[in-house]
Amino acid sequence: xxxxxxxxxxxxxxxxxxxxxxxxxxxxxxxxxxxxxxxxxxxxxxxxxxxxxxxxxxxxxxxxxxxxxxxxxxxxxxxxxxxxxxxxxxxxxxxxxxxxxxxxxxxxxxxxxxxxxx
Amino acid sequence: xxxxxxxxxxxxxxxxxxxxxxxxxxxxxxxxxxxxxxxxxxxxxxxxxxxxxxxxxxxxxxxxxxxxxxxxxxxxxxxxxxxxxxxxxxxxxxxxxxxxxxxxxxxxx
Numbered sequence: 001x002x003x004x005x006x007x008x009x010x011x012x013x014x015x016x017x018x019x020x021x022x023x024x025x026x027x028x029x030x031x032x033x034x035x036x037x038x039x040x041x042x043x044x045x046x047x048x049x050x051x052x053x054x055x056x057x058x059x060x061x062x063x064x065x066x067x068x069x070x071x072x073x074x075x076x077x078x079x080x081x082x083x084x085x086x087x088x089x090x091x092x093x094x095x096x097x098x099x100x101x102x103x104x105x106x107x108x109x110x111x112x113x114x115x116x117x118x
Numbered sequence: 119x120x121x122x123x124x125x126x127x128x129x130x131x132x133x134x135x136x137x138x139x140x141x142x143x144x145x146x147x148x149x150x151x152x153x154x155x156x157x158x159x160x161x162x163x164x165x166x167x168x169x170x171x172x173x174x175x176x177x178x179x180x181x182x183x184x185x186x187x188x189x190x191x192x193x194x195x196x197x198x199x200x201x202x203x204x205x206x207x208x209x210x211x212x213x214x215x216x217x218x219x220x221x222x223x224x225x226x227x
Contacts, residue, residue: 035216037163045155045163045206047216059215095162102169103210104153108162 002026002107004096009112016086016116022079022096022109029077030054033099036070036081038092039111046092049081050099064090086116120144120211122219130227137194139222141207146187151210154183154192157221158203166205167192194224202226 008020022034036048049070050059058070069082079096093113097105121144131137141152149170157163165174167183170190180195194201207219 037216044204044221045157045208045218047214047218050215061214097163100168102153102172103151103216104165104168104208105155105163105216106165106168106174108164110162 002098004098004107004109006094006096006109006112009094009114011115011117012086013118014087014116017082017084018086018114020081020083020094020096020112020114024077024079024096024098027098027107029072030074033057034072034079035097035099035105036079036094037097037105037108038090038094040089040092043092048094051079083114086114088116090114091116119213120147120209120217122207122209122217124205124207124219124222126222127220128223128225130225131197132227133197133199135197137192137197137201137224139192139194139205139224141185141190141192141219143188143190143209147209147211149186149190152183152185152190153208155206155208156201156203157206163206197224199226 003025005023033052035050051070067085071080093111095111096109098107100106123142125140152170154167155163171183204221211217
């Protein structure tokens with residue numbers, strides 16, 4: 001059974017940093033591109049970042065470019081998101097999601113809540 | 119930049135009825151990369167349809183997708199109580215790389 005479990009969420013002050021983790025199991029993690037997608041309170045889904053299977057290709061939404069860094073450790077089947085210079089508008093539930101060859105997200109974690117507030 | 123506009127914003131129907139949800143792209147997009155998701159509060163989003171019309175693994179056949187170019191539709195033939203949720207369309211773009219519509223809330227009438 002495919003499982004994605006996020007961790008690392010919490011309350012952080014504006015300008016602060018946080019590192020999210022996503023532990024994957026039930027599939028060969030190293031074969032898949034992985035993504036972070038977020039949902040702000042009362043809003044829709046917003047794609048944040050994507051990393052290819054071997055970390056060669058990395059992409060970010062403009063809203064987080066230069067502040068967030070996606071990475072992965074295939075030996076640990078884990079995905080990460082380093083979030084720096086956090087803003088109130090980064091407050092959201094952050095999901096990790098597996099990418100299919102059809103450029104859709106077939107498995108998602110339950111999400112971890114980040115609250116940026118003073 | 120591609121924008122996906124979903125309509126209606128909220129759809130009020132009763133169990134057993136047919137639901138038709140629309141997703142319109144601001145420019146022609148590849149149907150190969152058009153997906154639909156179901157999202158319930160406190161749960162992970164669930165992939166329903168990929169490639170505009172192919173059901174994902176384990177998705178009941180009351181869910182169907184259609185469309186091409188700029189207009190896509192998700193149809194739920196006979197609503198079950200568990201189908202009431204928010205539905206999103208999603209497209210693979212260029213910048214941003216993956217785009218979601220703003221969602222349609224399907225609520226019980």
